Amino acid sequence: MKKIILQLFVLSLFSSAAFSQNSKTEIDEKVAELLSKMTIEEKIGQMTQITVTNFEEKGKPGVFDMVKLREAIQNYHIGSILNVPNPGAPTIQRWKEVITIINNESNKTRLKIPVLYGIDAIHGSSYTLGATLFPQQIGMAATFNTDLVKRGAEISAYETRASSIPWVFSPDLDLPRNPAWSRTWESFGEDAYLSAQMGVAMVEGFEGNDVGSKYHVASCMKHFIGYGSTTTGKDRTPSIIPERILRQYDLTIYQAAIKAGSKSIMISSGEINGTPVHASKHLITDILKKELGFQGVVVTDWKDIIYLYTRHKVAENNRDAVKTSVMAGIDMSMVPEDYTFYNDLLDLVNKGEVPVSRIDDAVSRILKMKFEVNLFENNIADLKDYPKFGSQEFIDVAYNSAAESITLLKNKNEILPLNKTGKILVTGPTANSMKSLNGGWTYTWQGENADVLAADKFTILEALQNKIGKANVLYTKGADLAIEDELEIQKAVELAKEASTIILCLGEKNYTETPGDISNLFISQSQIKLALALSKLNKPIVLVLNEGRPRLISDFEDKMNAVIQCYLPGNEGARALVDILYGDVNPSGRLTYNYPRHPNSLEKYNRKYTESLGDEEQNDDAQYEKSYSPQFEFGTGLSYTTFEYSNLRIDKPEINNTDNITVTVEVKNTGKTAGKEAVLLYLSDKVASITPEVKALKRFTKINLAPAETKTVSFTLNQKDLQFVDNDLKWVAENGTFKIQIGTLSKEFVLK
Ligand code: BGC
Numbered sequence: 198m199k200k201i202i203l204q205l206f207v208l209s210l211f212s213s214a215a216f217s218q219n220s221k222t223e224i225d226e227k228v229a230e231l232l233s234k235m236t237i238e239e240k241i242g243q244m245t246q247i248t249v250t251n252f253e254e255k256g257k258p259g260v261f262d263m264v265k266l267r268e269a270i271q272n273y274h275i276g277s278i279l280n281v282p283n284p285g286a287p288t289i290q291r292w293k294e295v296i297t298i299i300n301n302e303s304n305k306t307r308l309k310i311p312v313l314y315g316i317d318a319i320h321g322s323s324y325t326l327g328a329t330l331f332p333q334q335i336g337m338a339a340t341f342n343t344d345l346v347k348r349g350a351e352i353s354a355y356e357t358r359a360s361s362i363p364w365v366f367s368p369d370l371d372l373p374r375n376p377a378w379s380r381t382w383e384s385f386g387e388d389a390y391l392s393a394q395m396g397v398a399m400v401e402g403f404e405g406n407d408v409g410s411k412y413h414v415a416s417c418m419k420h421f422i423g424y425g426s427t428t429t430g431k432d433r434t435p436s437i438i439p440e441r442i443l444r445q446y447d448l449t450i451y452q453a454a455i456k457a458g459s460k461s462i463m464i465s466s467g468e469i470n471g472t473p474v475h476a477s478k479h480l481i482t483d484i485l486k487k488e489l490g491f492q493g494v495v496v497t498d499w500k501d502i503i504y505l506y507t508r509h510k511v512a513e514n515n516r517d518a519v520k521t522s523v524m525a526g527i528d529m530s531m532v533p534e535d536y537t538f539y540n541d542l543l544d545l546v547n548k549g550e551v552p553v554s555r556i557d558d559a560v561s562r563i564l565k566m567k568f569e570v571n572l573f574e575n576n577i578a579d580l581k582d583y584p585k586f587g588s589q590e591f592i593d594v595a596y597n598s599a600a601e602s603i604t605l606l607k608n609k610n611e612i613l614p615l616n617k618t619g620k621i622l623v624t625g626p627t628a629n630s631m632k633s634l635n636g637g638w639t640y641t642w643q644g645e646n647a648d649v650l651a652a653d654k655f656t657i658l659e660a661l662q663n664k665i666g667k668a669n670v671l672y673t674k675g676a677d678l679a680i681e682d683e684l685e686i687q688k689a690v691e692l693a694k695e696a697s698t699i700i701l702c703l704g705e706k707n708y709t710e711t712p713g714d715i716s717n718l719f720i721s722q723s724q725i726k727l728a729l730a731l732s733k734l735n736k737p738i739v740l741v742l743n744e745g746r747p748r749l750i751s752d753f754e755d756k757m758n759a760v761i762q763c764y765l766p767g768n769e770g771a772r773a774l775v776d777i778l779y780g781d782v783n784p785s786g787r788l789t790y791n792y793p794r795h796p797n798s799l800e801k802y803n804r805k806y807t808e809s810l811g812d813e814e815q816n817d818d819a820q821y822e823k824s825y826s827p828q829f830e831f832g833t834g835l836s837y838t839t840f841e842y843s844n845l846r847i848d849k850p851e852i853n854n855t856d857n858i859t860v861t862v863e864v865k866n867t868g869k870t871a872g873k874e875a876v877l878l879y880l881s882d883k884v885a886s887i888t889p890e891v892k893a894l895k896r897f898t899k900i901n902l903a904p905a906e907t908k909t910v911s912f913t914l915n916q917k918d919l920q921f922v923d924n925d926l927k928w929v930a931e932n933g934t935f936k937i938q939i940g941t942l943s944k945e946f947v948l949k
Contacts, residue, residue, distance in 0.1 A: 224569060228568065237546055238543065239274045243529075244529050245275045246529050247532060247533050249281070250282060251533070252265045252278075267302060274306065279314070279531065281317075281641070286326040289359050289578070295361075311576050315362070316364070323639050328356045331594075332764060334369055334395070336382075336598070336763075341898075343395065345594070346395050348594055350368075350399040350400075351402040353403065363571075364414055366419060371424050372389055372426065375430035377715055379711070379715070379746075381747075389447065397456075416460060417496065418462045421463065421485060422451065423436045432713070433710075435471070436470075442922075445922040462491065464496070472511075473509045481527065494562045502515070502518050502519055519538055520541075523551055598769075599763075602786045603762070604761070606762055608758075612698075613759050624673055626702070629657070629658040634656070643712060660774065665779070671696055677723055681722060686727050699731055699734075699738045700739050700741060713745070718749050719748060720748035721748075728752075729753050740761070787833065788834060805890065807888075838872040850946050860939070862942065872901075876910050877897045878895050878938070879938040882919065883934045883935065885921065887924070932949055
């Protein structure tokens with residue numbers, strides 16, 4: 198009989214950060230004083246967030262219509278403005294003008310409460326011209342290097358403050374369960390532990406020790422919760438997630454980021470089990486605010502209160518929708534294009550249908566954040582304070598991030614690194630595109646202007662020409678991303694005959710959200726045709742994937758000699774890729790999701806045993822189709838050197854329910870090249886009352902090893918690592934045997 202060790206979930210929630218948030222501070226006093234002076238209209242205005250393009254003159258992109266702005270700030274008392282003025286990507290000088298115009302208006306109000314500006318700084322300060330653009334989050338996670346991720350967020354914070362903006366809608370803490378989802382690349386991949394660690398690193402980088410300093414910004418965790426799990430894989434469609442699962446995986450990511458101090462959170466536009474999250478008091482108030490103790494601002498996503506009645510059909514009209522979501526726990530509405538939220542909420546409060554106490558709670562949170570980011574003192578950047586904006590120092594960090602993210606998935610006969618003397622053909626629709634390198638949220642929402650606005654940066658083609666000389670690089674597009682083009686394929690085949698190696702760059706266009714929805718996970722037919730045509734030449738082909746989600750390549754992967762995933766590596770990505778192709782950088786990225794082989798086989802790496810009968814002894818019966826065979830598994834990532842793992846040790850073979858367990862392993866670079874290695878520790882609970890995962894990532898670190906060098910890596914696991922959420926929604930660990938795996942080594946221990 199197993200003895201079940203119950204660990205009260207609540208206990209772990211009283212983190213030090215949550216506790217200190219509760220203590221009465223100077224800021225709380227300032228908030229209370231200001232709140233006491235506010236009219237109900239001023240309070241509701243604070244809860245209203247409007248998009249900046251609402252204040253532009255008709256037909257004059259980027260030109261303020263001062264009547265509209267005045268109306269918003271003077272009459273509706275709006276508390277927040279978001280996003281980017283047309284035509285997108287202002288310089289820091291222009292941002293300063295924009296924020297000054299807004300600030301001048303708020304200074305004319307009775308209480309002079311500054312407007313809080315929020316922005317989608319997703320991979321760097323990506324709505325500011327000349328900012329440093331990093332790999333998108335999926336690539337940052339593939340570095341398995343939290344220091345690098347934190348540094349990236351610090352730089353992003355610096356450059357966002359240089360743009361006079363104190364609040365970013367990042368990090369994305371979604372846990373994509375369907376790889377077709379158009380925002381897979383905005384996440385840290387399919388593992389909750391990895392996402393939590395990366396999320397914490399970003400929050401720390403954004404907010405620093407003093408979020409009010411001129412070099413830090415408030416972060417906004419998003420999209421709470423379950424947004425990345427749509428059954429169809431299409432954006433903003435329903436998810437079905439039992440609360441047990443939600444707590445065991447998704448919630449842990451937010452819990453970690455809240456503990457790290459994140460100041461705000463954005464609600465998911467989706468529904469879970471039939472309830473839109475914006476209408477869920479259970480999720481927003483009971484779990485997020487009460488149970489997790491979140492003291493920050495809860496903001497809706499774009500138009501999501503309106504969508505409660507126009508799309509989700511859970512409200513009769515806007516008034517009904519406003520009441521539902523405010524009573525569910527929303528503090529700020531990203532309305533974002535009219536004053537329906539303001540008008541209806543005012544009416545609801547005046548008629549006693551929404552209590553003033555709920556409004557006071559929401560407004561206190563908003564004012565608190567305004568004080569914390571130091572908005573009352575310092576809301577316009579002095580550009581002299583930002584000499585490093587877009588500097589070489591920052592660009593180098595973006596380059597290093599790309600270099601550590603790019604993931605070598607296959608290297609048959611060690612065809613890579615390439616020899617600099619041979620002539621190459623580079624072809625494929627992503628070979629000469631800054632849009633494909635960056636993806637969405639780049640200068641504009643969909644990132645369609647990256648070729649023009651990042652024209653000074655290298656595409657893959659340009660980086661190759663720069664590396665080995667124009668004369669050695671043959672190029673033709675070979676295929677369009679969508680439209681089939683036989684003539685282009687023939688052109689590529691002809692050119693390939695003159696080349697010793699083909700670099701085939703395939704992938705996706707720039708996209709995010711609904712415009713990125715797909716109905717077919719396979720990479721486009723036009724690209725498959727190009728790959729198959731080139732493969733008939735019997736020349737070595739290096740497939741470079743430049744994509745936001747794993748588009749299936751099983752129709753031709755076996756004909757590729759090498760496969761390298763560069764995700765959406767940003768403005769410095771092509772240089773990093775080419776340095777890897779030619780061996781000037783040793784690759785060290787690891788895949789953060791299972792790359793599927795078949796469209797109906799979307800198993801995660803931390804699958805249950807019944808999902809992988811194929812690789813277990815049950816497959817003795819030849820009738821079984823091997824059911825678990827991703828094209829590439831989570832954690833895959835090759836190097837140009839070899840690493841040998843040895844001496845895996847644990848400090849105790851048996852532990853009790855309070856012990857930690859220390860795991861050590863030696864890693865040696867047995868090759869001739871220096872290399873970085875991500876060391877991953879997986880744990881398996883051998884038997885449990887809820888079906889256990891085959892394995893789950895519990896720890897990781899990244900080390901650097903010179904040839905012949907050995908390092909000892911040490912990890913400490915605690916009781917929480919042994920627990921799962923049971924059917925009573927409690928975190929429990931059960932006595933029995935656990936297996937630790939690092940590389941191909943494993944060790945077992947017993948919890949007694
Ligand atoms: C997206 C959010 C984003 C917001 C503001 C929404 O459509 O879902 O991720 O932060 O717009 O741009």
